[in-house]
Amino acid sequence: MTAGNGRAAATGGEDADGREAAGPGAPGPAAAAAGAVVGRGRVSDTVAGVVRQWHAVRPDIDTGPMEIIGRVNRCAALLQQAEDAPLRRAGLTRPEFDVLGTLRRTGHELTPGEIARETFSSGAAVTKRLKQLTERGLVERRGDTRDRRVAHVRLTDAGRDLVDAVLPEQLTYETAVLSGLDGQEQSRLASLLGELLFQLEGRLGAPRG
Amino acid sequence: MTAGNGRAAATGGEDADGREAAGPGAPGPAAAAAGAVVGRGRVSDTVAGVVRQWHAVRPDIDTGPMEIIGRVNRCAALLQQAEDAPLRRAGLTRPEFDVLGTLRRTGHELTPGEIARETFSSGAAVTKRLKQLTERGLVERRGDTRDRRVAHVRLTDAGRDLVDAVLPEQLTYETAVLSGLDGQEQSRLASLLGELLFQLEGRLGAPRG
DNA sequence: ACAGAGTCATTTACGAGTAAAACACATGCT
């Protein structure tokens, strides 16, 4: 749309030539090294190709982290691109939808600062998005009576209707996108990602005590 | 740095109030609903809180996809932020490092177009990054003799040295960031992400055949 | 009551990415 980022390739990239360098049946040394972390890596994604390339030119390095971080980044890029599709139809960018969704799911008014914290974005960015959304009649603002610095933002009826219309489409789309994994795999993946996220938020995320 | 994006909160956000609404020992209905996909969701990350909020206001929707996609997005945002730290010390942004790393791991010259495809970025973005990197003496370009439209880009000695110096730091840092998960968890996560990525690339990624 | 410090939100200046147009060149067809 407009603000789509597309940050992706951690160390990710696709190998133009040797896509399946080592056959899966008789793994060569490079595949074995990559497989050390992947477990039984039957399928080959682009990150696996990158890992193989690194092993070829720098056999000494430990590519383990890349197999997680590279894939997380690449998956995020592809998923965001995919996710944007239903939103575009509603004339929304994902950051805009995040604002609306945050208001919808909390169920009450929020200040711009709260929205910024909820959506992990800067206050300035929220200011601009709220301006857009207000102009489109999707949110309303009202000043605080006690503290006249703060504003309170809420969804308009139109905004609420829009979220309620788009959300199911969005989730249906997402379900389809994830359907390559069966239920058990999805469950395990969600669980592991949850644990990783929990760890990351503890060590990197706001140590805001 | 300068262009750090920080796109994150798919539907992610942190609950300001009820962080641990349902006790882990005696999960209430909301936790049970969330747990339906997470499996045994012992730990609570921000996405779990968001899912609980959605269940509270829209009990009818299937939040399953959010537990994967929301977490992937949020993990990617946190990891990228973390990953940038060692790169900043070298005066590089991640996209710049991606270009250098791509040249390093392929081991040979690449054209701007190839670099764009390898790093999943637009040609225009690559043009600008190459301009920067060339000015800093990290890459060199030479024109193709056959086809004078195309350029060939390669690392200078300085560029190669920089990559070789930064890469181990980067991987060490990444290893530390992931150390919250034990070896088996990392292996399983890498494997599941690999499968997801394989599926996504098949269905969303370049159907360039 | 008032100065100073802190907080919430917005504005400003700027950098980076994108899409689309523009170039520069090659290639195929007649």
Add this chain to the structure above:
DNA sequence: AGCATGTGTTTTACTCGTAAATGACTCTGT
């Protein structure tokens, strides 16, 4: 040969996000 078409790369116009400065206001201590 000569022109249309296609491809690789760069340029242009524009958007969005950020960091830092600013404005507006509250709160605390004296």
